[in-house]
Amino acid sequence: MQRRSLPLSALRAFEAAARLGSFKAAAEELAVTPTAVSHQIRALEAQVGLVLFERQVRKVLLTETGAQLYPVLRDGFDAFAATLARLTQQRTRAQVGISATNAFTVKWLVPRMADFRQRHPGIDLQLQASDEVVDLRSSAVDIAVRYGRGPYPGLVTEPLFTDRFAPVANPRLGIASPQDLARVPWIRFDWRRPHPENPTWERWFARARRRPPAQAGQLRFSDEGHAIQAAVAGHGIALVSLALVAEELRAGHLVQPFGPVIEGHTYHLAMHADRSPSAAVQAVAQWLRMQAVGG
Structure with a gap:
């Protein structure tokens, strides 16, 4: 039949x-x-x-x-x-879409999901991880976390926190001082948009007032999240966002053996200027602000 x-x-x-x-x-x-x-x-x-x-x-x-x-x-x-x-x-459940970069989504947002569910059990989050800029006017995204210095036309924005970068490595490598940079690979990742204030190894050495030593080699990635994982695995020392490796530092999977710490760009909370946020969107925005204050 x-x-x-x-x-x-x-x-x-x-x-x-x-x-x-x-x-x-x-x-x-x-x-x-x-x-x-x-x-x-x-x-x-x-x-x-x-x-x-x-x-x-x-x-x-x-x-x-x-x-x-x-x-x-x-x-x-x-x-x-x-x-x-x-x-x-x-x-019937409230749904809120958040757009952020791949690294921010995986390393900053995802570890905080348990806290969000506990505080807002009636709201479902839809995380859209992408390094491409999402147009809030033509998508289901309610909130975007933008990384940079702006401006962001058509969006209502506010700073969440300014990023900070420092060298981090697996403690098994035994890195204790800048002199050790001569014996381990430097881990780099590519910035999507060139900018003189991007946190790079060259800028870090200038801040440290040190001459870069002869390199033992380097690993280069297109994504910061991959650079972080390489550092966790002990493949070298990485200059990465301290906000994105906070969990690894707390757990002892990574250590920050020395300074200086240099500033990165600023994470901004962004919403469409012509769209009135619902109560659920406002709740998610307030949760993001609270998490940013907590580090």
Whole structure:
């Protein structure tokens, strides 16, 4: 039997009658007459050429064929009901979309998700990680975390915190002073937009008033998150955001053996200027502010 020819109303009547053991009870559940249920089931039996019920005076019993069909329909209708209920619940729950860079999403936002769920159990976050700038006017994103110095036309922005960079390494490397930079690879990552104030090794050496030693080698990545993971794995020393490695520093997977610390750019909280934020969006924005103050 092809899907398009399935008698859905008759199958629903059969499932209700089989579950309740009565055409009358099935009719009450389906808000039709017992005669209508009986006609639908007879039409189904005629279509498949099989008897599905044994009709008795006060009840109906499934035949062997009906007993094979019933659990399939029961489980199918239960699955339909559960899926529709879940979709309805998702539609009624508040959803807030946040756009941020890959590294910020993975290293700063994700570790804080447990705190968010505890504080706002009725709000679902949709994290959109991308190093491409997302247009808030044509997407489902409600809040963007922008990294840079601005300006950001068409957006209402406020600073969350200014980034700070320092050399970090796996403690197993035994790095204790800048002199050790001559014996371990320097880990670099590429900035998407060249800027004289990007935190680079060259800028760090200028701040430290030191001449760069002969390198033992270097590793270069296109993504800061990958550079961080390379440092955690002990492949060298990386100049990365202290905000993004806060968890690794607390856990002892990385150490900051020496300074100086240099400033990076600023993380900004951004929302569309022409879109009035909902209560849920305002709650998420306030949570981001609180997290930024906490480090």
